[in-house]
Ligand SMILES: CC(=O)SCCNC(=O)CCNC(=O)[C@H](O)C(C)(C)COP(=O)(O)OP(=O)(O)OC[C@H]1O[C@@H](n2cnc3c(N)ncnc32)[C@H](O)[C@@H]1OP(=O)(O)O
């Protein structure tokens with residue numbers, strides 16, 4: 001038995017949800033370029049869960065359900081109030097999502113109808129939790145969700161406390177479409193492994209959030225912004241990045257396990273970053289990002305991934321840096337839960353093998369003899 005480091009190139013499951021063959025990302029057969037230009041996040045979530053685009057009545061029903069479930073149990077909000085004020089935002093989200101299960105009477109109901117309903121509940125409640133956490137740590141009361149046409153609008157409203165501008169709603173909605181699913185990425189694989197033991201959907205999403213948190217995966221978008229802030233100016237960009245590359249340090253937001261010729265989502269986020277920067281009148285982050293891309297692609301051949309330009313997009317939307325990865329989680333909840341439903345439909349325990357590299361033949365020595 002020989003191990004493949006990082007399971008690179010291993011095909012671990014079949015799935016009909018999304019595909020990244022030949023550098024083209026599709027959700028249920030629809031090209032991401034088409035969806036990014038035309039679909040709302042709610043249409044995409046429906047597509048991922050149900051395998052087809054919703055008609056008007058189906059979409060209206062989903063929006064109604066998302067509004068119905070968006071409020072989070074008071075006990076969960078009270079618990080968030082007890083978190084230390086400097087809690088890591090992904091740790092807070094992970095803990096709060098896990099505790100949601102305690103208050104859902106159908107948490108352990110494994111019927112397909114209950115599981116789809118729980119997927120919709122999680123999709124509705126995760127934005128509310130993140131916005132509540134963000135306000136509570138500032139000493140403010142959380143804002144209850146209102147009846148909205150979109151998760152993007154409701155989230156910005158609950159986070160910022162004012163009705164968001166249409167341009168901000170559209171930008172966040174498009175970012176959610178772009179992040180919704182991505183074949184067997186690390187967090188989705190994690191979710192599938194968890195529920196393949198026939199554990200519940202809350203356990204699957206809680207595990208997935210833990211995997212998304214890391215800077216080699218979803219945590220990279222926050223790390224990109226930290227890097228931009230550390231660089232500070234366009235003049236400092238070239239020496240800073242050259243220094244990192246000379247030290248063989250990774251540049252966050254570049255490279256990908258599967259895409260070697262570029263991530264098809266990055267161009268959309270780059271365009272959004274430019275357009276939003278023009279509106280805010282601050283092109284600094286965008287110009288620095290372009291310069292970084294020039295250097296990293298020029299010297300290492302590495303292309304920006306989905307996390308790179310999303311950092312400047314979210315900053316233009318006045319979203320605090322440590323909420324970037326939780327926003328990724330809002331979007332990816334649709335993909336995680338679609339994969340969880342698919343796993344349940346045709347389940348088998350996921351249990352690979354390890355190539356043993358330890359010592360053998362040891363004999364027990366009584367403790368006083370060691
Ligand atoms: C939503 C997402 O999850 S997208 C990915 C988000 N993560 C990041 O942006 C973090 C930065 N990028 C990386 O760490 C990697 O490119 C990953 C984790 C995304 C993919 O990793 P892998 O396929 O395992 O590639 P691995 O880390 O082995 O890198 C291969 C080589 O390219 C180099 N490399 C890869 N990414 C980078 C980078 N961002 N900056 C500099 N060098 C890099 C590695 O140092 C390594 O070089 P070596 O062969 O000389 O040792």
Ligand SMILES: O=C([O-])CC(=O)C(=O)O
Pocket residue numbers: 181182184185186256257258305306
């Ligand atoms: O697929 C991956 O390895 C990471 C990624 O781009 C994603 O999760 O969107």
